[in-house]
Amino acid sequence: MKLEATTFRKAVREMDKSMLIRIGYKIKKFLLGKQGNDGIIFKLVVYGLLISIGFVYVYPILFMISQSFKSLDDLLDPTVQWLPKSLHMDNFFKAWVVLDFMKSFGASLLNSVLPALAQTISCALVGYGFAKFAFPGKNVMFALILMTFIIPVQVVMIPLFLLFQQYGMLGSPLPFVIPALFAGGIKSALFILIYTQFFRTIPKSLEESAQLDGAGALKTFFRIILPISVPAIVVVFLFSLVWHWNETYTTSLYLGDSMSTLPVMLQQFDLSFSQNYSSSQVSGQKVNINESIKLAGTVLIILPLLILYLFAQKWFVEVVDKTGITGE
């Protein structure tokens, strides 16, 4: 009897031990994972890092939005950090007036949508030419395109300024639209590259069959190739739009005083603020510029882009996947 009991106990102990080892292994697997990157600790670290870095990353935007709603009292009150005591919309009304929002918004639209459309079409044509046809001088031309990517606009800006002046195009969107029509303008090298890489992935047989059916090269391009290239087209259009929208350096040069886009208006914010509000001192209440009003103006400027990003975010982010910009 006694012997049986000891063997039984021994067996139990054995079992406990192996159970413990198995549980231990399971815990280890749970915490550290099988391959080193699927355990819970690793996951926690990854999420922790992503969330904290992500927060720091959008911190300036959050700061800007929170700040723009603050009244002067909130701004001076050290206990108010993130959430203003009241949503002070007044900043936005003032910034709206100072920016002359509707007018500059129109100017911004004009100076970004038109060049973006022109660039989207012309760069598609050129990209297709480079992707699908063999002709002498192709490599030289392609090298030249890459060259134009690294030439800063300052080098060619002055001759172009004189050229546009000569033809009376300053002060209109033409200095942006016309180069864009000829596959030039802001970052066009990048767009040609995107299109070239994208068109290369389209199988040659598609065009061949279209040609057998009697379609010419142009017809093939517009009827067959473009409809299946929507991803590349959308990506190029969005980026062209955003980059033209954000451009201030050449915009203020070419447009001068006759038209001001939103970012240019932000540049002159202090000046136009005093012009708009210095007269109101007469009526007894003094309006001082403060950072909240300025940040409200900044929010107003990036708001259209934020809304666009909200809806088209998928396209912006998939630029590399969809168009294979990195090449192989």
Place this chain on the structure above:
Amino acid sequence: MRNFFAKRREMMTGYMFVSPWLIGFLLFMAWPIYFSLNLSFHKVIISSEGIKKTWLGWDNFKYAFLSDPKYLEELLTFIKSVIFMIPIIIVFAMLVALLINQPIRMKGFFRAIFFLPVVITSGQVVKELFAQGAAAAPIVERYGIVQYIQTNMDPSWGEPLLNIINQLIVILWYSGVQILIFLAGLQKVNTQIYEAASIDGASPWEIFWKITLPSIKPFILVNIIYTTVDLFTNSLNDVIELIKVHMFQIDTGFGYATSLAWIYFTVIFVLLLIVVAIFGRNDDYNPRQAGR
């Protein structure tokens, strides 16, 4: 014979498609380049009768290097800060790309977050954020890093570094495109290699250094080039602002401004050459090709 005609036809069609670019290049690139090179050797006065040019030889360039009180200093400061910024941006972009590439939920959300600044970073908005102090990372001030740099570093290098620390977040904002490029690179690495390595007992740390890093090496080069060009051509820096100021100054004018622009371009070009010389060598073992 038929083949010859077919080839000729293809050639002509090719030229037809690229002709817009060719015309645009000649009109809005080649001619302006020639013209501005020409201007940079002249004193240019623009009056109602037209452009008056006086030949100066190398005087504009000499003036820029020897007498201009600001240009060279601004340029050097900017180059120094770029030298700090590039590694920061590249390492950060790689870190974020590695994190997002892990099997996690809400991948799309995180990608969207990290790409967001690409859409809104116009020079003006960024300047505004700098001015309001929104760009400084809140953690940095606390640990005495600033004092450490001030006491231990030569001010000619310490100043640009401090500037960068003060603007750290917004500098990181310039890594959106780079993150996507790294992600694309990471996704193209054959996953079987990772599995094989971990079966052989390699730790994630070893896998990163021996497999991941070598296989995304080409993308590092692409990213460094992109970052350099991006930093030099955005309107964040004072050098190009200075060029614009000189354009409309009567005593310097367009001629001097163009020579400043040419010096600027030469600097970018030399920097890119150095980058390609250092990172462009392709003598390493590449597991991505070996895996195929």
